[in-house]
């Protein structure tokens with residue numbers, strides 16, 4: 001069976017271990033983590049830090065999955081793995097609903113109960129978390145994250161590395177800039193500039 005290394009060993013790694021086990025298509029050889037932590041995650045050994053990526057690649061492990069919630073870190077580690085020659089398969093939970101006309105990029109993650117509707121696009125290393133909705137023609141940008149239960153309506157565009165908080169709602173056609181943050185439970189009814197943080201109903205920009 002094709003072997004895959006998981007980069008990350010925290011909470012998001014647990015979710016992805018269970019996703020890959022549910023799919024049953026790849027063998028998990030272990031997790032890598034640069035942080036101090038336990039020797040294993042849900043029965044998968046932590047082999048060491050990311051310096052082992054090159055060793056594993058040389059041993060013939062050809063697939064990697066970046067199991068890190070932070071968007072910038074996920075993007076950086078994804079680029080590192082790609083540069084070493086790893087393929088980053090999209091992780092799509094068997095209980096997700098993905099339209100046949102949707103497109104899912106390399107290393108993207110679509111978790112259980114998430115919905116990707118007609119002609120929507122999940123770009124590389126983006127994360128559509130549990131129960132999140134990416135409706136028709138919407139785009140979740142590279143390494144962006146739509147948190148659990150968030151809803152991105154038709155034609156919404158989310159820029160690279162943006163975070164849409166848990167349960168947030170975004171009006172049809174709205175654009176969210178790169179690196180923006182939408183707070184938990186916000187209702188976004190107007191475009192959000194790159195790097196801005198918005199909260200509340202209706203969402204308003206505020207500095208933290």
Ligand SMILES: CC(=O)SCCNC(=O)CCNC(=O)[C@H](O)C(C)(C)COP(=O)(O)OP(=O)(O)OC[C@H]1O[C@@H](n2cnc3c(N)ncnc32)[C@H](O)[C@@H]1OP(=O)(O)O
Nearest residue numbers: 129147148164165166181182183184185186197199200208
């Ligand atoms: C599987 C998973 O867990 S995925 C997890 C995905 N992550 C998320 O959804 C988290 C999104 N992050 C948030 O919503 C955060 O609260 C942020 C980014 C908006 C603000 O975070 P912080 O800078 O840490 O703010 P902090 O908690 O210190 O609160 C600062 C102020 O903002 C208010 N505030 C914080 N979040 C919100 C919110 N979502 N809506 C309204 N007000 C908020 C606080 O009440 C506080 O108000 P005050 O200054 O009047 O007392």
